[in-house]
Amino acid sequence: MTSINQEKKDSVLSKKLIRKCYINWMCFNLSLYQPETMQAPALVKMFGDIREDLYPGDKQKQQELMARHLPFFNTEPFIGCLIPGITLGMEAEKARGEDIPEDLITSIKSALMGPFAGIGDALLPGTFIPILLAIACGLSADGQITGAIFYIVAFLAVMVPLTWFLFNRGVAFGAKAAELILGNDLKDDIISALNIVGLMVVGCIACAYANINLGFQYVKDGVVIVDLQSLINGVWPKLPVFLAALGTYYLMAKKNWSATKMILLYLVIAILGYFSGILTV
Structure with missing residues (x-):
């Protein structure tokens, strides 16, 4: 049954369409950012660009597709890009006749955005970005531009492959991707280890500059x-x-x-x- 579902998703989602959805999410996840919908407009934009591919010529289905993703959605946009990937995979299955209720898609988004926001905030703004900034500040201590260049290159070199991988895994595994990650105790150990590293970096910064x-x-x-x-x-x-x-x-x-x-x-x-x-x- 899994292989059949995968074939159905593949028949709808080419690599080009997946790449288009990924770029849409990464470029527009914080556009029109306001308290009522937060990141939802990015999902609407993402699905709006492929509505003809999912429901060719069916304006009613296309409207329902976009309206389904307009309600409030907010998560950490990098690690959390797994959720749009999961949603895309489920929408592709639904578009090809799978019995996937609309409530299931919206419920999975709502259930996952909080946990993945916590994981993403701990790993990126809480750990990875401060480490990069600490190194960059050290490189630019004498006024050189080296630190800024290092930060931009290092951030993109890590985040682009990581987010592309997560987005694709979300598309491939659908709702099971969230279960695999959230049900694995390893994530807690990784977060704890990276938090310790982050604290060490902050301590080193304090000793070096204060x-x-x-x-x-x-x-x-x-x-x-x-x-x-x-x-x-x-x-x-x-x-x-x-x-x-x-x-x-x-x-x-x-x-x-x-x-x-x-x-x-x-x-x-x-x-x-x-x-x-x-x-x-």
């Missing part, structure tokens, strides 16, 4: 006898930065402080610390 210099010194006859900053560096370099990072995490994660509040707090501490002599440049 500085807190203490101004406590014991001076006798114009000679510095004890320099607190030097003592701390001898025991634990960047200890003030580490403590500041922990404090930042506590306030933002536990007390729900916003980034704006943290910046204002840093500004007040820096001004008071400088004029009181507690902190130095």
Whole structure:
């Protein structure tokens, strides 16, 4: 039965059509982005361009196809491109007479957009992109354009093959693709490992670019006898930065402080610390 379904999908979806749908999704997933429909217009655009291929000459079926994908849809657009792929595969089967209710297609989209948004946000904005930006910032520390070029090339080199693969797997496996991924505990281990790597990168960035210099010194006859900053560096370099990072995490994660509040707090501490002599440049 699976091979029959695959043949039916293949009879409708050529590689050219799949590529057209993929490009549509990747280029327009955030177009007309607004609270009522979010990414749904991208799905409408995707299916609108192939409506004649799915339902040749049947205007009523074409209208139903596009109306089916107009309700609210929102997920992480890169990892989440698997969902449009799954939807495309199911629509192809439905167009060739398979008994696939409309409610099933919309329900699968609604059920998957949340989990895949969580996976995608953890892997990409939460881990992969910060790692690339950290490397790019290091390459451009002296004002060179190398970092920007590296970021663009590295991001595209990873994301284009990855999203193309996921989209095609979604088309090939239909609803089973989601079950295979969501039912596999391996995804949790991968996310945990990448989150750890991301935290390590953030820690390295803090140590490399953040500085807190203490101004406590014991001076006798114009000679510095004890320099607190030097003592701390001898025991634990960047200890003030580490403590500041922990404090930042506590306030933002536990007390729900916003980034704006943290910046204002840093500004007040820096001004008071400088004029009181507690902190130095």
